[in-house]
Amino acid sequence: MGDPATPAQWRAALKAEGCPFTEMAGWTTRGRDAATGKTFGPVNGILNHHTAGSNSLATIATVGRPGLPPPLAHAYLPKSGVLVLVADGRANHAGLAAENVFNAIVAERPLPKQDKSSTIDGNDRLYGLEVENLGNAKDVYTRAQYDSWVRFNAALCRLHDWGAGSVAGHLETSVEGKPDPSGPVAGYGKRGPFPFTMAQFRVDVAERLAHAASWNPPTAQETTPMSPAFVNLGLIHGYQLASGEWTEIEFTQEWTDEAGDHAANSAVFVAGAARYNGTLSLRFEHLPEGDVVQVRQSEYDGTTLKADHPIDEVVGTPGGTFRVVPLTNRLGPGRTMRIRLLNQSSEQIEVASAVLKALVWKES
Incomplete structure (x- = not known):
């Protein structure tokens, strides 16, 4: 009362x-x-x-x-x-x-x-x-x-x-x-x-x-459903891959880059924080039958290599070599991802085509 x-x-x-x-x-x-x-x-x-x-x-x-x-x-x-x-x-x-x-x-x-x-x-x-x-x-x-x-x-x-x-x-x-x-x-x-x-x-x-008058009820973390962006990158011209050296693929042709994370003439195809799912289609010329080119995703902080991801191998076949490499990964904030190739053949071979297609989900 x-x-x-x-x-x-x-x-x-x-x-x-x-x-x-x-x-x-x-x-x-x-x-x-x-x-x-x-x-x-x-x-x-x-x-x-x-x-x-x-x-x-x-x-x-x-x-x-x-x-x-x-x-x-x-x-x-x-x-x-x-x-x-x-x-x-x-x-x-x-x-x-x-x-x-x-x-x-x-x-x-x-x-x-x-x-x-x-x-x-x-x-x-x-x-x-x-x-x-x-x-x-x-x-x-x-x-x-x-x-x-x-x-x-x-x-x-x-x-x-x-x-x-x-x-x-x-x-x-x-x-x-x-x-x-x-x-x-x-x-x-x-x-x-x-x-x-x-x-x-x-x-x-x-x-x-039960709380002070200034208290606010806790709220669920706001999460906005993420819609993936589509990245479709490739090469205008093929280039030579020397034996025994790790070489970055530079994606010089951009059909679309809706994620906004790829700069022309750059090896960087996605920047974090993000996750992505896609494929890298590679075609090599002059890779001897049975010889190997290693393919790996590598994380960088600026120009410093921070992490290498597991290797995929492309084995030479008669009449040219074609391989589709799956790309699925998560990238932390401030990191970039690049594709590196290592020619383990004694021959110099040509990277005739490299087409990267991926869905990219940006994260906060």
């Missing part, structure tokens, strides 16, 4: 909790105390609602509904997640509340099923929040909206030294069969889409209250 929050307390509590908010003109003096002759408070909890409509600020604050004059809540929470402070006095939001449920809220006990035989006027004793949602079981509460929703309730609980047991939904107190709040939620923290329930909501409020 406590006195209703003053405007200064509202502002300080919401700001500390990280709940974004704006103030509707006149909110600090808006309420139904004078019209009803009843003073709002003392307060014992927070009652949560959905609007069953969209763009409902005017309805909640100044228009009302047939037979129900405004204000209809103390605050309004749209899809944007930026709360609007609407009223500081008594508001028409709760109606008749089952007394057994109200007593459980005061005591912060599990809420029982409503006993309709005894009621109180919930407008006297409960803060009210209207959250924008059509209430059709299809309209989704946004992540920003749900996050602010949790923060709003936690802010008032923290202000009054309440626990999450002081948080309730209209469907839990109403003796008229109100169904709100309900609906799907886009997600919260590390959680993906889930259906709104007051039980889960109280768990989320309790989690906030």
Whole structure:
């Protein structure tokens, strides 16, 4: 139990909790105390609602509904997640509340099923929040909206030294069969889409209250599905491969290089951080039958060789030698990958063709 929050307390509590908010003109003096002759408070909890409509600020604050004059809540929470402070006095939001449920809220006990035989006027004793949602079981509460929703309730609980047991939904107190709040939620923290329930909501409020008001719920690491880029490189002219020397292939013709990692007249065909999967098609002339050319992928940091990967061997065949070498690897940040050849034949041979085709996935 406590006195209703003053405007200064509202502002300080919401700001500390990280709940974004704006103030509707006149909110600090808006309420139904004078019209009803009843003073709002003392307060014992927070009652949560959905609007069953969209763009409902005017309805909640100044228009009302047939037979129900405004204000209809103390605050309004749209899809944007930026709360609007609407009223500081008594508001028409709760109606008749089952007394057994109200007593459980005061005591912060599990809420029982409503006993309709005894009621109180919930407008006297409960803060009210209207959250924008059509209430059709299809309209989704946004992540920003749900996050602010949790923060709003936690802010008032923290202000009054309440626990999450002081948080309730209209469907839990109403003796008229109100169904709100309900609906799907886009997600919260590390959680993906889930259906709104007051039980889960109280768990989320309790989690906030277990931390400092400045706490933010941990979120899953954002991962953007990576679409591979296609690299297709080749040689304009063949070149000679001397015996017994490691020689880098310089890809001098670029049909496409969508990854943007290959410079013309360069041996570098991909730069990290990345992973790739593709093939290197090689054709040699004058490689004696049975002689070998070794092919290996080599990692560099600048011009410094850092790692050699396992060797593939191309064995000479009659009438020219053709071989497709698979390329699959992962490259760390700041590294580049090159293709090197070692002619183990005593003869000088010609690299007549080298075509590299690969899908490259850039990594952060």
